[in-house]
Every structure is written in C-alpha cells, then in structure tokens.
C-alpha cells in the first residue's frame with residue numbers, strides 16, 4: 001500500500017478548500033486582484049487596538065483561559081445578544097472563529113452516518129465540516145430560483161419522508177454565497193419544521209450587521225436552535241480568530257458535551273484576541289454599521305461590472321458581502337475554467353459557484369477593497385465578462 005492509502009478517508013474524501021485553490025490560482029496569475037475571499041478591508045477599531053497593545057506583558061495573556069471564554073467577554077456577549085439579537089435565554093461559548101464554532105456543533109450534535117440538511121448554494125466550509133466528521137449523508141435542498149431562499153416546502157417533505165429523520169438543518173443568514181437574506185417569517189417556518197421533526201437548526205449569523213437598503217437582521221431562539229456569530233467581518237478581526245455560539249441553556253447535557261469538544265480543539269480562543277473582541281464590543285455596533293454602509297458603493301460598481309451577463313443573471317447584494325451571478329449556459333459544467341481564465345487573462349479572481357453546489361455561477365465579494373481599488377477590479381471584471389459573452393474564452 002502506498003502512502004496515500006494510509007491517509008484518513010475523512011480527509012481524503014473531503015473537498016479541497018476552494019480558498020486554497022484560489023490562493024494557488026491568484027499566485028499563478030500575474031497581478032491578479034481578488035474579489036474572491038470573503039473579507040473586509042477595514043481593521044479593528046483603533047481605540048480597541050490601542051488598548052490591546054498595552055496588554056502583551058500581562059502574564060494572564062500568555063496563559064490558558066476558561067474553555068468557554070473570558071467571563072467579562074461572555075457577560076458582554078450575553079448583553080449584546082439580549083439587546084441586539086433579542087436572544088433571552090441563550091448561553092455562550094467563545095470560539096476561535098465561526099468556522100470552529102460550526103465544527104464544535106457538528107461534533108457535539110451529529111454522529112458519523114447521520115443525515116443533515118443544507119441548501120444550495122451553500123457555505124463550502126460547512127459542507128466540508130460535515131464531510132470530514134463522517135456526516136457524509138448531506139441532503140442539499142434547492143433555493144428558490146428567484147430569491148435563493150431555502151425551499152421550505154422541500155424541507156417539510158424531506159424531514160417527514162427521510163428515515164431516520166435528518167439530525168440537523170443549517171442555514172446562513174444573510175447568506176454566503178447567495179448574498180440574500182432569509183426573511184423572518186421564512187426563518188420561523190424553517191425553525192418550526194425542524195422542531196416538529198426533532199432536528200437541530202444551526203443559523204450562521206456571521207454577517208448579521210451586513211444588511212442593506214433598510215433591511216433588518218433578526219435572530220430566533222428555541223431549545224433546538226444554535227446561533228453562530230463572528231467578530232471576523234464586523235470588526236475586521238479575521239486574523240484574530242474570535243467567534244461564539246449562542247446555545248439553549250435549558251437542554252440537559254449540551255454544555256458538557258460542547259465543552260468536551262472545545263477542550264480538544266482550541267482549549268480556549270486566544271486570550272489577547274478575546275480582549276480585543278471585548279474592547280471592540282465596547283466601541284459598539286454603530287462603528288460596524290458605519291463601515292458597512294460604505295460597501296454599497298462597491299456593490300454598485302460590481303453590479304455594473306456584471307451587467308454583460310444580462311439583466312436577470314445576478315442575485316444577492318441584500319446582505320453579507322456577496323453577489324451571485326449566472327454565467328452563460330455553456331459554462332454550466334465548467335465554471336472553474338472561466339474563473340481561471342478571468343484570473344490569467346483579465347487579472348481578476350472570483351469564486352466558482354461549483355464550490356458551493358451552484359455550478360455555472362460565480363460569487364463576487366464586495367467587501368475586500370476600498371472603493372478606488374474596487375473600481376479598478378470592477379473594470380477588469382466587466383471587460384472580461386464582455387469578452388466571455390461576445391467571443392468566449394479567447395486566449
């Protein structure tokens with residue numbers, strides 16, 4: 001048996017992260033600009049960074065902390081959950097980002113072989129988290145073709161007809177990669193269907209503050225609901241790695257099982273990062289909203305860049321930092337070639353929809369660059385798409 005045969009199936013049979021492929025693609029394409037990675041261009045609030053700078057010599061910063069997170073941060077988060085998210089009876093575990101929060105939950109709630117439900121287009125890391133923990137029976141439901149909202153009728157049928165009943169359903173709100181927002185009544189219907197079926201519901205609220213055109217983000221709470229949040233995008237803290245789970249306090253045993261998983265992955269989120277998270281929370285949500293409102297200009301630039309694809313090709317932009325666009329029909333099975341061509345020929349990187357269960361589409365992020373840079377990237381994208389539509393992938 002060669003060395004390949006000695007690697008774990010859980011890893012070998014998991015998709016290759018699209019971001020790793022994209023990093024390779026961008027390195028190989030001269031001077032490519034990226035509209036690929038889901039990032040924001042801002043740094044954490046200056047006041048918060050200044051305070052953190054003074055902490056590095058304190059011994060406690062270099063020690064382990066409580067698995068569930070620093071008490072002061074958890075207290076601040078409980079207050080935030082109450083005031084901003086209307087979550088009254090949740091407990092909190094602080095994690096090393098929302099991705100780690102998701103893995104914690106999959107390991108806590110699912111056994112290998114369980115079936116789970118997500119909706120296309122889905123968040124690729126959530127899909128991979130299932131795959132690599134042995135939860136390989138992943139039922140992918142359709143989104144409404146016009147709104148990309150999860151199809152609740154399909155969910156109702158699937159939860160009642162699949163035996164054994166799927167263990168867990170997950171949605172991202174607002175969506176990555178869809179960039180659309182699940183309205184409150186639909187979220188409540190999904191929750192009620194899960195509750196009736198005895199399935200858990202994980203809602204990933206990473207982009208809670210990224211709402212446009214007067215839309216308002218809402219959360220729901222019940223004993224079968226787990227809410228995930230992140231400091232990464234809102235406070236520009238991607239590299240600091242802080243997220244958290246709001247979970248139902250009244251479910252017997254849930255805290256204990258969650259802490260077992262937490263203790264075996266990060267032990268605790270980085271202590272200095274938790275301090276930065278706390279100071280950032282003190283600066284408050286208005287700071288985040290002020291950063292987010294400028295993204296509308298980037299969205300406008302990129303909507304124009306996507307116009308060669310036709311008037312009905314683009315979705316998203318309601319929330320999060322994404323537009324989701326349909327390529328001409330002949331590229332349905334080959335979106336990665338188009339992405340690779342755009343990077344090499346036109347110096348612009350976007351994500352292929354096939355990475356999210358949406359072949360033939362591309363995901364464009366409008367958060368990663370300031371307006372001036374976005375304008376340059378948008379011009380490259382528009383030129384590339386005009387050529388794609390008119391002449392194909394000319395080399």
Ligand SMILES: Cc1ncc(COP(=O)(O)O)c(C=O)c1O
Nearest residue numbers: 038097098099176206230232243
């Ligand atoms: C929906 C969603 N969840 C989680 C994450 C990861 O966030 P974090 O940096 O907090 O791990 C991302 C990042 O792109 C995301 O889009």
